Amino acid sequence: MLDDLDRKIIAIMQDEFPLVAEPYREFANKLGISEDELLDKLQQYRQLGKIRKMGAVLRHRKVGYAANALCAWIVPEGRIQEVGQLLSKDALVSHCYSRSSHPDWPYNFYTMLHAHTREQCRVIAQTLAEKSGLEEYTMLFSTREWKKISMQYFRENNK
Numbered sequence: 001m002l003d004d005l006d007r008k009i010i011a012i013m014q015d016e017f018p019l020v021a022e023p024y025r026e027f028a029n030k031l032g033i034s035e036d037e038l039l040d041k042l043q044q045y046r047q048l049g050k051i052r053k054m055g056a057v058l059r060h061r062k063v064g065y066a067a068n069a070l071c072a073w074i075v076p077e078g079r080i081q082e083v084g085q086l087l088s089k090d091a092l093v094s095h096c097y098s099r100s101s102h103p104d105w106p107y108n109f110y111t112m113l114h115a116h117t118r119e120q121c122r123v124i125a126q127t128l129a130e131k132s133g134l135e136e137y138t139m140l141f142s143t144r145e146w147k148k149i150s151m152q153y154f155r156e157n158n159k
Helices: 004-013 024-033 035-047 077-088 118-132
Strands: 069-072 093-098 109-113 137-141
Touching: 004 024, 024 035, 035 118, 077 093, 077 109, 093 118, 109 118, 109 137, 118 137
Parallel strands: none
Antiparallel strands: 069 109, 069 137, 093 109
16 A cells, blocks of 8 residues: 555656756655655565666657557467567567457557658568567557657646
């Protein structure tokens, strides 16, 4: 269970990371706790599986990755775990997840691919197909980005 301090720590850690010599100290000061207490809490969250990772978010379009595609695959139910483990390890896959299929949409597994061109996305998908032994997939290319933000938790406006 999360208490008020936990919620405040999670909320502040979603902010832009301060570009200073001691960013954790700056966050701790804003929270009214010591840097050591903040670091201890973050370590606890990680050990308990409450947070998985902290990392930079690359704005892929700004660095030239103008093409992206949601690649929808038909994966036999008995291979979902195997394929998930295989494709999620690929550095060219940014998202990898399974969902239920439907009679009019047989795809049950999805990977998100980013490249400089659509053709490069197609090559990546073909390589993944060969690596996994999957033959049935379709690619849904983005045509316009409407919104792109990370999920925000424990902010005042989403209580």
